[in-house]
Amino acid sequence: MNRKVEQWDMFELSVKGPAEGNPFTDVTFSATFKQRERSIEVPGFYDGAGTYKVRFMPGEQGVWTYETSGNLSELKGLSGEFECVAPAEGNHGPVKVSDTYHFAYADGTPHDSVGTTCYVWTHQGDELEELTLRTLKKAPFNKMRMCVFPKHYLYNNNDPLSYPFEGSREEGWNFTRFNPEFFRHFEKRVDDLRNLGIEADIILFHPYDNGRWGFDKMGMEVNIRYLRYLIARLSAFRNIWWSMANEYDLMGNMSIDDWDVIIQTVAEYDPYDHLRSIHNCGPFYDHNHSLLTHVSVQNSNLRGILQWREQYNKPVVVDECAYEGNLGYVWGNVTEQEMTRRFWEGFLSGGYVGHGETYVHPDEILWWSKGGELHGQSPDRIAFMKEIMESVPREYREPVTFQPHWENSPCIGKEGEYYLVYFGIHRPAVKYLELTKDRKYKIEIINTWEMTVTPLEGIYDANSNVELPGKQYIALRIQKT
Amino acid sequence: MNRKVEQWDMFELSVKGPAEGNPFTDVTFSATFKQRERSIEVPGFYDGAGTYKVRFMPGEQGVWTYETSGNLSELKGLSGEFECVAPAEGNHGPVKVSDTYHFAYADGTPHDSVGTTCYVWTHQGDELEELTLRTLKKAPFNKMRMCVFPKHYLYNNNDPLSYPFEGSREEGWNFTRFNPEFFRHFEKRVDDLRNLGIEADIILFHPYDNGRWGFDKMGMEVNIRYLRYLIARLSAFRNIWWSMANEYDLMGNMSIDDWDVIIQTVAEYDPYDHLRSIHNCGPFYDHNHSLLTHVSVQNSNLRGILQWREQYNKPVVVDECAYEGNLGYVWGNVTEQEMTRRFWEGFLSGGYVGHGETYVHPDEILWWSKGGELHGQSPDRIAFMKEIMESVPREYREPVTFQPHWENSPCIGKEGEYYLVYFGIHRPAVKYLELTKDRKYKIEIINTWEMTVTPLEGIYDANSNVELPGKQYIALRIQKT
Numbered sequence: 001m002n003r004k005v006e007q008w009d010m011f012e013l014s015v016k017g018p019a020e021g022n023p024f025t026d027v028t029f030s031a032t033f034k035q036r037e038r039s040i041e042v043p044g045f046y047d048g049a050g051t052y053k054v055r056f057m058p059g060e061q062g063v064w065t066y067e068t069s070g071n072l073s074e075l076k077g078l079s080g081e082f083e084c085v086a087p088a089e090g091n092h093g094p095v096k097v098s099d100t101y102h103f104a105y106a107d108g109t110p111h112d113s114v115g116t117t118c119y120v121w122t123h124q125g126d127e128l129e130e131l132t133l134r135t136l137k138k139a140p141f142n143k144m145r146m147c148v149f150p151k152h153y154l155y156n157n158n159d160p161l162s163y164p165f166e167g168s169r170e171e172g173w174n175f176t177r178f179n180p181e182f183f184r185h186f187e188k189r190v191d192d193l194r195n196l197g198i199e200a201d202i203i204l205f206h207p208y209d210n211g212r213w214g215f216d217k218m219g220m221e222v223n224i225r226y227l228r229y230l231i232a233r234l235s236a237f238r239n240i241w242w243s244m245a246n247e248y249d250l251m252g253n254m255s256i257d258d259w260d261v262i263i264q265t266v267a268e269y270d271p272y273d274h275l276r277s278i279h280n281c282g283p284f285y286d287h288n289h290s291l292l293t294h295v296s297v298q299n300s301n302l303r304g305i306l307q308w309r310e311q312y313n314k315p316v317v318v319d320e321c322a323y324e325g326n327l328g329y330v331w332g333n334v335t336e337q338e339m340t341r342r343f344w345e346g347f348l349s350g351g352y353v354g355h356g357e358t359y360v361h362p363d364e365i366l367w368w369s370k371g372g373e374l375h376g377q378s379p380d381r382i383a384f385m386k387e388i389m390e391s392v393p394r395e396y397r398e399p400v401t402f403q404p405h406w407e408n409s410p411c412i413g414k415e416g417e418y419y420l421v422y423f424g425i426h427r428p429a430v431k432y433l434e435l436t437k438d439r440k441y442k443i444e445i446i447n448t449w450e451m452t453v454t455p456l457e458g459i460y461d462a463n464s465n466v467e468l469p470g471k472q473y474i475a476l477r478i479q480k481t
Numbered sequence: 482m483n484r485k486v487e488q489w490d491m492f493e494l495s496v497k498g499p500a501e502g503n504p505f506t507d508v509t510f511s512a513t514f515k516q517r518e519r520s521i522e523v524p525g526f527y528d529g530a531g532t533y534k535v536r537f538m539p540g541e542q543g544v545w546t547y548e549t550s551g552n553l554s555e556l557k558g559l560s561g562e563f564e565c566v567a568p569a570e571g572n573h574g575p576v577k578v579s580d581t582y583h584f585a586y587a588d589g590t591p592h593d594s595v596g597t598t599c600y601v602w603t604h605q606g607d608e609l610e611e612l613t614l615r616t617l618k619k620a621p622f623n624k625m626r627m628c629v630f631p632k633h634y635l636y637n638n639n640d641p642l643s644y645p646f647e648g649s650r651e652e653g654w655n656f657t658r659f660n661p662e663f664f665r666h667f668e669k670r671v672d673d674l675r676n677l678g679i680e681a682d683i684i685l686f687h688p689y690d691n692g693r694w695g696f697d698k699m700g701m702e703v704n705i706r707y708l709r710y711l712i713a714r715l716s717a718f719r720n721i722w723w724s725m726a727n728e729y730d731l732m733g734n735m736s737i738d739d740w741d742v743i744i745q746t747v748a749e750y751d752p753y754d755h756l757r758s759i760h761n762c763g764p765f766y767d768h769n770h771s772l773l774t775h776v777s778v779q780n781s782n783l784r785g786i787l788q789w790r791e792q793y794n795k796p797v798v799v800d801e802c803a804y805e806g807n808l809g810y811v812w813g814n815v816t817e818q819e820m821t822r823r824f825w826e827g828f829l830s831g832g833y834v835g836h837g838e839t840y841v842h843p844d845e846i847l848w849w850s851k852g853g854e855l856h857g858q859s860p861d862r863i864a865f866m867k868e869i870m871e872s873v874p875r876e877y878r879e880p881v882t883f884q885p886h887w888e889n890s891p892c893i894g895k896e897g898e899y900y901l902v903y904f905g906i907h908r909p910a911v912k913y914l915e916l917t918k919d920r921k922y923k924i925e926i927i928n929t930w931e932m933t934v935t936p937l938e939g940i941y942d943a944n945s946n947v948e949l950p951g952k953q954y955i956a957l958r959i960q961k962t
Contacts (some may be wrong), residue, residue: 300888326910326951330888332909335953360910406810407781424813429807429841470807473815 003082008093008106008238009058013066014238017075019050024229025176029070030054030344035062035084039199042271044068044075045232055236058084059093059106072289094238094274095199095295101315101350103275106238106364113194114343114386115143115354117209119246120151121371122189123160130373133192139374140383141355143199145243145319146161148230149185152212155364161185164226169213175222183233186461199298201241201319203279204213207250217253219275224265227393231269238362240274242266243296247281259285267291279319287312298331305351305409306399316351320343323368324357330357330454332368336377336447341473343378343385344422344448348410348475350399384451388475390422403434420477422448431468435462439480446475454478484563489587489719491565492800494547494698496790498556499532502777505710506657507548510551511535516543516565521753525549525556526713529661536717539565540574542585555593555841568694575755576680578774582796582831583878584756587719591875594798594822595867596624596682598688598729602852603670604641613852614673620855622836624680626724626800629667629711630770633693636845645707650694656703656895664714675720682722682777683715684760684799688731698734705746712750716949721755723747728762735924738768748772758834759801768793781811783823784891786832787880797832799823804849805857806839813839813849817858818930822954824859824866825903825929829891831880831954836863869956873901884915900959905928910951916943927956 011125013031017023029044031054052075058064067079078395087093099104120289121132134145159169166430167173171191190200200256201249204227206278209216218226244262245251259278266276266412268367277296278285287295287308295312298320308316323332324339329460334342336465339355357367357376398419402411411421416436443466459481460466468474494512498504510525510536525535533556539545548560552678559724568574574587576594584592596622602613617625631641635743640650643663649655671681685708690697699707715721717783724734725743740759747757758777760768766787768776779801789797804813805820815823819837827834829925837846838857846853883892892902895915916922924947941947951957 101645103522263912326908328909328949330904330907331892332902335906335907335908338906422816423811425816425819426811427807428809428814431809468809 004085007087010236013054015052017052029075031066031068033066035064035065040271043232057236081244101475112389113143113352116141117145117356118371119147119369123150124370140386143201145201147206149215152210153210155366156369190237199239201243203243203246205245227265235270242276244278246279248278250281263291287302304344305349318346319354323356323358324378326360339378340381341424346411347411348422383453417480422475423470427470427472428468431466433464437462440476442481444477448471485566485593488542488568491717494535498533510556512547512549514545514547516545521752524713529950532845538717593870594624594833597622598626598837599852600628600850602666604631605851621867622667626682628684628687631698632689633691634689636847637850647957656920670853676832680720682724684724684727695705710745713940716751723757725759727760729907731762799827800835800945804837805859808839820859822905827892828905888951903956905955908951908953909949912947914945918943922959923962925958930954
């Protein structure tokens with residue numbers, strides 16, 4: 001047996017077949033992968049020029065066999081095997097929900113989702129796209145929200161280099177024929193992210209078409225064909241998350257029933273059950289939907305996470321809480337301090353927060369949609385926060401009340417044992433502790449903006465008065481000794 | 482006729498009578514003031530040492546006659562007259578509700594309520610009290626929230642110089658006998674405020690007794706006697722507002738029915754119908770109560786004003802939105818920028834906002850309760866804001882929507898004519914106007930922190946792109962030309 005594939009890497013079978021007619025609609029092709037009692041049927045796809053492919057992400061080590069099916073004799077009954085070997089360092093498998101409100105990779109490694117957004121970075125040409133990748137390599141982000149379809153919108157006036165369908169804007173699209181080159185490019189970028197350890201949170205639909213191409217109103221038959229094709233191509237990438245839509249509620253052509261069909265389609269055709277979400281502008285989608293794995297929302301109130309955790313009983317990711325920048329819109333002009341503050345507030349409310357950047361740029365290259373370079377000062381602080389969060393033991397990652405007051409400060413930990421509490425814009429010069437009695441505590445002052453951790457000398461009682469810097473953006477870590 | 486009294490100033494009649502027994506409970510004394518068909522009965526009070534007084538604030542110019550009543554022959558049937566003359570400059574009369582959501586003095590002059598809080602400044606001795614008055618003389622505040630009863634609380638460990646009742650903490654209070662000297666001192670300070678053009682928002686009850694004196698749990702019979710005595714003494718001051726309580730909901734001894742009796746008592750015995758409110762810690766009192774004249778609340782969400790205006794149809798004053806300072810509590814440690822921001826946000830949401838200051842002080846002299854000096858930087862900015870607000874014509878003082886977006890920026894004005902919009906922590910470097918078409922506009926950039934007003938050159942169309950400073954705390958005034 002020659003072929004070896006790492007666990008959670010991709011096995012790809014490529015077969016030659018007919019190029020005539022419309023292979024996208026006329027030909028069916030799939031394969032069933034087996035290991036002992038395990039059997040998984042995986043959809044294949046037509047990759048153009050008479051090439052048919054099926055991709056598989058093995059979730060278990062050991063020997064796997066496969067056999068193809070299809071409606072053409074030359075594509076069916078093909079069989080073979082490969083060995084799935086241990087994952088290399090850095091390959092932790094796909095991300096799943098863990099402990100109700102959190103995420104972990106398939107190998108159990110916790111995933112602290114620290115996302116960013118470059119909606120259409122894969123449509124900008126290699127030069128800018130590779131700059132984006134170099135930027136990401138130095139950045140703290142482990143998730144990227146990105147659209148399949150191009151965007152026509154404020155600061156997004158350039159057309160993409162290729163399109164998902166045959167045809168053209170001027171002459172119309174042939175929605176029955178995909179453009180494999182478009183998807184190959186997109187996949188290459190997903191693969192680039194995988195190599196950087198970054199999850200691709202793929203936005204399947206979005207409203208920013210604004211009459212230019214019509215990809216936001218193709219009708220449900222085309223929508224579902226597109227989804228099946230995309231899923232067949234992409235689901236074997238371990239770093240895929242599915243976001244049904246960005247700002248679903250702005251897509252006037254789609255009903256709640258349509259979205260339900262889309263969610264069901266994704267759940268049905270993806271053999272690996274990658275994470276599924278749907279993102280709002282205004283009103284949230286009903287995240288109690290059993291096929292949505294987590295809450296992905298837009299909202300500037302990070303303390304809302306406390307409520308949404310209760311309401312939906314799922315991890316809460318505030319993917320858009322505003323962007324660091326200086327545009328003319330409230331969603332795109334918060335300071336670096338405020339962006340950082342929202343991360344701390346969200347994480348210490350038991351959720352996850354997404355970054356974005358929208359500085360006015362002479363060439364209209366805004367990170368938020370095109371990628372490129374980061375100009376802001378929040379990413380370094382987000383990296384610092386991520387490091388702190390990763391140092392918090394899992395059992396202390398749930399919200400607790402630290403000194404109930406008029407407004408509670410965001411805090412995670414465990415009563416009497418561990419508190420990581422954040423004061424945000426408030427700037428105490430002194431803090432009277434009122435902790436569980438008969439215990440001793442050690443305290444560190446974390447300056448989340450200056451990125452310092454300063455242990456306080458001595459051991460503190462439950463009722464100590466602690467002197468603090470009297471600055472904004474301070475957190476305290478208080479641990480029972 | 483010798484005696485002349487300014488309109489809305491105080492006429493005081495002082496009569497000698499018995500000092501024996503308990504004149505506070507045994508003697509009734511009042512006077513009826515008449516002018517043509519107008520007749521007002523005004524309660525009198527015992528001021529100690531055999532002196533009985535009745536005070537009257539004439540609301541109309543011209544000759545007034547009076548005749549006393551009472552249950553003692555030497556106090557009843559006394560009569561006389563005085564002439565009420567035009568008010569001097571700076572005397573605008575008492576403040577009333579105006580145009581549903583606003584305030585104006587009796588002479589029609591608008592009152593833009595810009596309050597501050599020094600809860601027990603009148604209990605600190607003359608030296609500090611006079612320092613407070615000198616500070617107020619230079620400050621922008623035209624309302625002072627202040628308690629009758631002393632305060633025993635965090636940073637308030639000193640006892641007052643005198644008490645409202647005979648007796649002592651150690652030996653108990655005689656709740657049937659008031660201490661006139663205490664009230665004379667309190668009145669002197671109310672008078673000092675009147676001379677500075679400052680309204681005294683008098684807090685009748687508060688929960689910060691904490692078992693020291695028991696003034697928060699005297700029982701309703703004593704409460705009502707105290708109210709009647711206070712009203713008889715104070716209501717003829719034109720600069721009085723009545724606040725039933727601070728943080729009424731923290732006074733466990735008082736039921737909602739008790740508060741209702743208190744509101745009714747104040748309304749019934751005050752001949753002048755001074756403004757009446759009741760202030761919360763957590764849940765708001767039901768401000769739909771017909772005898773409450775305005776909404777006085779504690780809340781950090783100034784945008785809530787929009788809702789509370791609708792809900793209660795009264796002026797909304799957020800008397801506590803937090804204090805500039807550096808204490809260990811979220812209510813007492815916001816920055817000077819944030820204090821200022823909350824003022825702008827509140828005023829441009831169609832409400833009024835109160836200031837306060839709580840910086841840690843070596844001698845525990847915090848403005849918020851004891852007065853003294855101001856150390857913060859928000860008062861200058863509040864003065865600047867007040868000046869801007871006073872320049873806004875009354876018809877443009879209502880909230881309007883300026884470019885509906887994800888979150889609306891606070892704005893007052895009138896659609897297509899006038900906008901005063903505030904961007905708060907947001908820092909646009911550019912703003913695309915989307916105003917009523919076919920009109921031309923002139924624009925001023927107001928830097929609310931740096932206190933500058935910069936008119937932009939030229940005239941703008943409804944769809945102009947305006948370059949902005951890209952800083953926080955910017956407001957724009959946009960006026961149709």
